[in-house]
Amino acid sequence: MTVEAEAEAAMHADPHHIPADADYLTYERGWKSWLTTVDHKRIGVMYLISILLAFFAGGVFALILRTELLTPGRTIMEADTYNEMFTLHGAIMVFLFIIPSIPAAIGNFVLPIMLGAKDVAFPKLNLASLYIYWVGAIFTLVAITQGHIDTGWTFYTPYSTRADASAIWMTIGVFILGFSSILTGLNFIATVHSMRGPGMHWRRLPLFIWGTYATAVIQVIATPVLAITLALLAMEKIVGVGVFDPALGGDPVLFQHFFWFYSHPAVYIMILPGMAIVNEVIATFSRRKIFGYMFIAMSSVALALLGFLVWGHHMFVSGQSEYATMVFSALTFLVAIPSGVKIFNWLATLYQGSISLESPMLYSLAFIALFTIGGLTGLFLGTLSTDIHLHDTYFVVAHFHYVMVGGTVFGFLSGLHYWWPKITGRLYDERWARVAFALVFIGFNVTFLSQFVLGSRGMPRRYYSYLDQFQPLHMTSSGGAYILGVGFLVMAVMFAKSLKSGEKAGRNPWGSAGYEWQTSPRPHPHNFAEQPVFTRGPYDYHLASERELFTGTDAEWDTQVAKKAEA
Amino acid sequence: MNQSAQLPPQLSTFAPDVDWMYLFLFWLSVASFVAIVGVMVYFVFRYRRRPGVDAVPTGHGNTALEIAWTFLPLILLVFLFHEGFRVYVQESVAPQNTVDIHVRGMQWNWEFTHSNGVQEFNQAKIPVHTPVRMIMSSSDVLHSFYVPDFRIKRDVVPGMYSTLWFEATELSTPEHPVHVFCAEYCGAARGGTNGAEPNTNHSTMMADLHIIPQADYASFLREAGGPPAECAGAADDVSVCWGQHIYEQNGCRPCHGVDGATQAPGPNWKGLFGHDVALEGGASVTADEAYIRRSILEPQAQIVRGFGNVNMPPYHLRDQEIDAVIAYMRSLDQ
Numbered sequence: 067m068t069v070e071a072e073a074e075a076a077m078h079a080d081p082h083h084i085p086a087d088a089d090y091l092t093y094e095r096g097w098k099s100w101l102t103t104v105d106h107k108r109i110g111v112m113y114l115i116s117i118l119l120a121f122f123a124g125g126v127f128a129l130i131l132r133t134e135l136l137t138p139g140r141t142i143m144e145a146d147t148y149n150e151m152f153t154l155h156g157a158i159m160v161f162l163f164i165i166p167s168i169p170a171a172i173g174n175f176v177l178p179i180m181l182g183a184k185d186v187a188f189p190k191l192n193l194a195s196l197y198i199y200w201v202g203a204i205f206t207l208v209a210i211t212q213g214h215i216d217t218g219w220t221f222y223t224p225y226s227t228r229a230d231a232s233a234i235w236m237t238i239g240v241f242i243l244g245f246s247s248i249l250t251g252l253n254f255i256a257t258v259h260s261m262r263g264p265g266m267h268w269r270r271l272p273l274f275i276w277g278t279y280a281t282a283v284i285q286v287i288a289t290p291v292l293a294i295t296l297a298l299l300a301m302e303k304i305v306g307v308g309v310f311d312p313a314l315g316g317d318p319v320l321f322q323h324f325f326w327f328y329s330h331p332a333v334y335i336m337i338l339p340g341m342a343i344v345n346e347v348i349a350t351f352s353r354r355k356i357f358g359y360m361f362i363a364m365s366s367v368a369l370a371l372l373g374f375l376v377w378g379h380h381m382f383v384s385g386q387s388e389y390a391t392m393v394f395s396a397l398t399f400l401v402a403i404p405s406g407v408k409i410f411n412w413l414a415t416l417y418q419g420s421i422s423l424e425s426p427m428l429y430s431l432a433f434i435a436l437f438t439i440g441g442l443t444g445l446f447l448g449t450l451s452t453d454i455h456l457h458d459t460y461f462v463v464a465h466f467h468y469v470m471v472g473g474t475v476f477g478f479l480s481g482l483h484y485w486w487p488k489i490t491g492r493l494y495d496e497r498w499a500r501v502a503f504a505l506v507f508i509g510f511n512v513t514f515l516s517q518f519v520l521g522s523r524g525m526p527r528r529y530y531s532y533l534d535q536f537q538p539l540h541m542t543s544s545g546g547a548y549i550l551g552v553g554f555l556v557m558a559v560m561f562a563k564s565l566k567s568g569e570k571a572g573r574n575p576w577g578s579a580g581y582e583w584q585t586s587p588r589p590h591p592h593n594f595a596e597q598p599v600f601t602r603g604p605y606d607y608h609l610a611s612e613r614e615l616f617t618g619t620d621a622e623w624d625t626q627v628a629k630k631a632e633a
Numbered sequence: 634m635n636q637s638a639q640l641p642p643q644l645s646t647f648a649p650d651v652d653w654m655y656l657f658l659f660w661l662s663v664a665s666f667v668a669i670v671g672v673m674v675y676f677v678f679r680y681r682r683r684p685g686v687d688a689v690p691t692g693h694g695n696t697a698l699e700i701a702w703t704f705l706p707l708i709l710l711v712f713l714f715h716e717g718f719r720v721y722v723q724e725s726v727a728p729q730n731t732v733d734i735h736v737r738g739m740q741w742n743w744e745f746t747h748s749n750g751v752q753e754f755n756q757a758k759i760p761v762h763t764p765v766r767m768i769m770s771s772s773d774v775l776h777s778f779y780v781p782d783f784r785i786k787r788d789v790v791p792g793m794y795s796t797l798w799f800e801a802t803e804l805s806t807p808e809h810p811v812h813v814f815c816a817e818y819c820g821a822a823r824g825g826t827n828g829a830e831p832n833t834n835h836s837t838m839m840a841d842l843h844i845i846p847q848a849d850y851a852s853f854l855r856e857a858g859g860p861p862a863e864c865a866g867a868a869d870d871v872s873v874c875w876g877q878h879i880y881e882q883n884g885c886r887p888c889h890g891v892d893g894a895t896q897a898p899g900p901n902w903k904g905l906f907g908h909d910v911a912l913e914g915g916a917s918v919t920a921d922e923a924y925i926r927r928s929i930l931e932p933q934a935q936i937v938r939g940f941g942n943v944n945m946p947p948y949h950l951r952d953q954e955i956d957a958v959i960a961y962m963r964s965l966d967q
Contacts, residue, residue, distance in 0.1 A: 451717045
């Protein structure tokens with residue numbers, strides 16, 4: 067036997083050997099293979115389906131809210147039902163959708179491929195985090211069916227400890243979801259440190275990984291504080307230990323400190339991955355290395371760290387000390403610096419690029435515009451004199467929707483459109499993708515620009531009824547919400563059609579220099595049939611070969627090569 | 634977009650400062666947004682993909698540029714912080730000689746207690762051009778005392794006192810009082826069906842501030858209270874005695890006789906209550922409790938025929954006081 071034949075025989079003898087042309091979706095079949103998989107890509111896909119279901123539920127609640135707000139007083143429901151609806155909208159969107167959206171769904175899928183790794187560092191822990199997410203989601207659903215959770219997603223005491231006991235189910239659900247988040251973060255940190263392929267040094271890391279890595283650090287450090295807070299809340303509710311309720315000797319403002327000590331960093335858990343996606347998309351569709359690579363990477367780390375120091379800006383009127391308020395206001399302004407650095411570097415990347423406007427790029431450019439509005443209106447809220455007026459009004463609602471939806475959700479949609487061919491192996495109808503984009507973009511702006519004006523005119527948030535003078539703006543906002551809903555419907559049909567009958571994608575439909583595009587259209591179960599060696603950066607278009615940037619299928623490439631050989 | 638398109642009326646001394654900052658930030662934001670998105674759109678158009686034209690490789694970046702756009706915005710941010718903080722200090726530190734009013738928030742009402750012990754529910758008299766300090770606490774959950782027209786807000790917390798102060802700059806009318814909103818979510822009654830009604834849930838936990846002349850507030854503090862001491866031992870009804878007292882103290886007598894004879898310059902009170910009276914404009918109305926109450930609070934609403942040229946000012950009496958006045962009025966006909 068020759069050496070080669072021996073090796074081949076050994077490979078066939080190995081029960082774990084996977085043929086080079088296998089792909090992760092079809093290599094194993096049946097629901098059991100999904101539920102027991104440790105493949106990060108399959109786990110990512112299951113996360114994706116789960117969070118999209120949550121997004122749908124949260125979106126339906128949002129449309130119900132906007133319908134109720136068409137008129138002052140009763141439109142379709144009573145005040146207590148309305149309060150439950152906005153609580154569910156907030157809690158589902160934050161804890162079941164936005165926080166896991168980019169890291170757990172898209173990050174899980176893409177991160178190990180980008181690193182040239184076979185999987186994450188702890189594949190079983192990865193699957194466990196998904197199961198924990200499901201358990202947490204079930205607890206939340208139980209709370210919904212039990213009904214009457216009307217505390218708002220912030221669970222402020224003493225209202226939350228005096229309200230109905232099912233608030234406890236909801237908080238236990240969120241408590242469990244936190245562990246899922248911690249495990250994902252832990253896994254990513256370990257993976258980035260220990261699983262980088264040959265040639266993948268820190269200065270070559272795709273910026274998506276820098277962003278996800280910074281996010282993971284926050285997840286691991288901040289989320290336990292949420293668990294502690296909710297545990298204390300449960301103790302107060304169940305055993306009557308006075309921590310937050312003044313009737314029992316507690317302090318309600320303490321709860322707000324605890325809550326925002328987690329939930330402000332959580333804002334960066336939500337926005338950093340969105341920014342991370344924008345980096346990848348802008349580089350690919352400008353055919354150009356991201357300008358100021360290291361500054362963008364470090365600005366993510368800076369945001370992650372600064373995010374821990376500004377929680378008190380949610381509490382300027384809460385009764386915290388005036389000196390604390392002063393310090394938190396000053397620190398809050400610092401957050402503008404790394405955010406600005408990112409935007410300026412993105413603009414500089416476009417300069418002298420070769421820009422094309424496919425749907426992922428449209429969402430990323432929209433991200434820049436909308437996040438700019440979100441950031442600038444943040445200045446109104448960091449400035450003390452104006453915040454006193456605007457705090458807890460619709461201005462705040464509009465501001466954080468511009469950051470969470472205009473930022474994170476647009477980033478997520480950009481990533482979903484961008485990596486869709488890699489996840490499903492299929493292309494989608496670009497024309498319908500653009501129609502959906504236009505509807506989502508217009509609908510979103512109509513919904514929330516009007517809310518800025520509502521807020522600055524003095525309309526407080528979480529209001530079931532309102533003064534007649536606010537009705538025109540409320541109707542405008544609701545109209546925008548319906549447009550937004552139609553946009554998402556169009557998008558859902560467009561993706562469903564792609565799944566069913568979409569054209570087969572090549573390995574690199576966008577002609578990106580990113581590493582994840584070098585694997586087969588639907589990646590091999592081990593991501594790459596052979597271990598890749600990285601000899602250039604992920605954005606080095608001038609160093610990438612023609613083969614690497616080829617946008618068609620492998621068969622088309624072979625024809626092209628054959629034609630050239632003939633000529 | 635000018636001040637009035639985006640912001641409520643300016644009715645406190647803080648409002649112009651806050652609004653200046655708001656509009657500064659607004660135009661700063663508009664300028665920044667137009668610059669950023671303008672550059673973006675220009676680049677997207679100018680460097681759109683064309684056949685045969687490759688992107689220029691990024692190279693090693695530009696450290697000077699990075700440092701510039703990292704540190705130059707800092708100057709602006711320091712200015713914003715300082716301006717916001719300057720006004721915040723004024724809002725935080727009340728002057729020495731404030732008029733103090735205690736406020737208690739409760740699901741879903743505001744209770745105001747003046748320094749003379751008089752309480753008002755979901756409305757309060759406030760002297761104009763006077764620093765007024767609200768000393769606030771909650772008897773159940775968190776609330777937040779928010780007056781958009783004054784640009785002030787402060788959470789009302791159970792188990793502690795929080796304070797805020799303001800100085801109103803304009804008198805209000807009974808039709809257009811200054812609204813207080815609750816800005817911290819405080820729930821609704823389970824199964825309630827009257828969510829649009831006043832003071833039934835978080836969204837309708839409102840109060841009306843009536844901004845009145847300093848002299849009126851001073852006399853209110855001095856005179857309003859329960860029935861005066863001399864009525865305690867009155868042989869007949871205490872209310873009647875109190876009503877007569879209010880009649881005298883508020884200066885009703887010069888215009889409104891009680892003997893059924895003189896008719897100027899206001900209607901005589903004797904023989905009035907319970908009778909139909911003809912109004913200016915042709916209608917008629919029964920002079921019942923509701924009519925009397927309205928005529929005290931909004932004198933110009935329904936004017937008795939023949940008195941159209943008399944300009945009686947509104948009298949912000951409390952409900953109990955109005956009841957006493959009515960009791961006195963009825964006693965005149967017995």
